[in-house]
Amino acid sequence: MQHFDLIIIGTGSGNSILDERFRGRKVALIERDKFGGTCLNVGCIPTKMLVYTADVAATPSRSSRLGVDETLDNVRWSDIRDRIFADRIDQIAAGGRDYRLNHEDNANVTVFEGDARFTGPKQLTVAPNDGGTATTITGDEIVLAAGGRPSVPDIEGLADVDFHTSDTVMRLERLPASMTILGSGFIAAEFAHVFAALGVAVTLVARSGALLRAQDAEVSERFTEIARGSWDVRLNTATRKVEQYDGGIRLHVESPDGPGVIESEVLLVATGRTPNTDQLDVAAGGLETDEAGLLKVDEFQRAVVGGTRGENGAVAGGAVVPGVWALGDICSPYQLKHVANHEQRVVQHNLVTPDALVASDHRFVPHAVFSSPQVASVGLTEEQARARGLEISVARQDYGGIAYGWAMEDTTGFAKLLADKNTGMLVGAHIIGPQASSLLQPLIQAMSFGQPVKNLARGQYWIHPSLPELIENALLQLDA
């Protein structure tokens, strides 16, 4: 049995822990798939490369309102796919692997390419990808950075058909004529835009009456309205049975209109993600998960047993499991790359500086949905702020009310800001429309650094006539 000072499971954000400060330690790095994890290989980066391409492909459909008539002549799917994967992503993943396996910087690092699972406290068995003999290893410290995977709902017949998830749909051999997307969250919204813009007839099947339901209600409502004008959106629709037929996949659904059938060439299942704690058998390692399967960690990213999850995402009141740490999707309810990276830096610091632990900062975690339109958000929704009994001022500024919005002829986008009247501080910001993710950043900054609304609005210049005037005008409406 080999013993290590440090074992890291997963090469997503976990791979960034190892720098020169770890050169004196004997390290095991375990990965069962491609180096770089979800974000690089099947997540943020390839999807956003596709979204940008889709934005360009969608331009002709929007240009005539400006008096410019354009046409989309052709979409070369295999060129798009290969530009993203063969020319970029796969090379970065291979480079990352080669660096850890062969570079002198990593002489202290043993890479295990295989599937790890706990066989005891601080003890793991790794079944190698090449089918060879499993190795058992132990470590003084273990970092779980093993992420999650697409969850597949228990629907009759689904397991027997050739459905896709976000792991596979970006590498399709050819563009299908039609695609059904099951789900109405982040992944469904982004891929509906991507494939519809590239010419695929997209049907989106949502269980509830709105898309992006976790957003502020006004944003979700506006997004749903716009989506219904762009894609075939089936709301309040339950999927009862799935089957393969000659032309593709058939869904038997039930909606307020009664039972029905949806047929398409390709089915994409986008119904959330499951943390990989079960596959790692964390219980055998003496570790505990919550009801969602997330590993329990405290604010310092230390594994704990017992305790309860607080509003900041960390578990309070648990007993620390010494030497076991976790970061990212395996323990984080946020499931976002910038959160995984933040937690990675916290774990890295705490491994190097055990006498001066730092806590993760989950106060103002933003997110963006890169669909059409974009949605970006930080802090509380109006519903959450009111439920907390906060005395809030609410501002709503349309893109159509600022000069750059006139230039864009935007008629649907808006920014909605919420401020606490008692503190003068922003408590939430929600934007739906072009460049929402970029427009949100100064508001994240203001909230993170405690800058009051009044100071933010009038303590600086706002470039005229730029898109950020959307934010300036919204701030000026706030009574806080």
Ligand SMILES: Cc1cc2nc3c(=O)[nH]c(=O)nc-3n(C[C@H](O)[C@H](O)[C@H](O)COP(=O)(O)OP(=O)(O)OC[C@H]3O[C@@H](n4cnc5c(N)ncnc54)[C@H](O)[C@@H]3O)c2cc1C
């Ligand atoms: C389609 C899609 C789009 C996304 N877009 C965005 C976005 O735009 N912005 C954003 O912030 N977030 C986005 N995310 C979320 C983001 O990708 C994740 O939050 C982030 O990648 C999590 O990083 P991680 O290091 O925790 O886990 P991962 O990156 O998943 O890394 C875990 C690694 O552990 C390995 N592993 C797992 N189990 C084992 C085992 N038993 N043995 C050995 N190895 C194992 C896996 O192979 C994997 O390489 C997206 C996700 C998806 C699916």
Ligand SMILES: NC(=O)c1ccc[n+]([C@@H]2O[C@H](COP(=O)([O-])OP(=O)(O)OC[C@H]3O[C@@H](n4cnc5c(N)ncnc54)[C@H](O)[C@@H]3O)[C@@H](O)[C@H]2O)c1
């Ligand atoms: N831009 C980004 O930051 C980005 C992009 C993609 C994914 N992600 C991350 O990945 C995570 C997973 O994305 P996602 O879209 O799969 O999850 P999600 O939680 O955003 O949405 C899941 C959707 O599936 C639906 N659903 C669940 N079970 C169902 C069932 N049995 N039948 C029909 N519908 C069902 C839910 O109602 C919901 O609409 C997100 O939570 C997000 O954190 C982030």
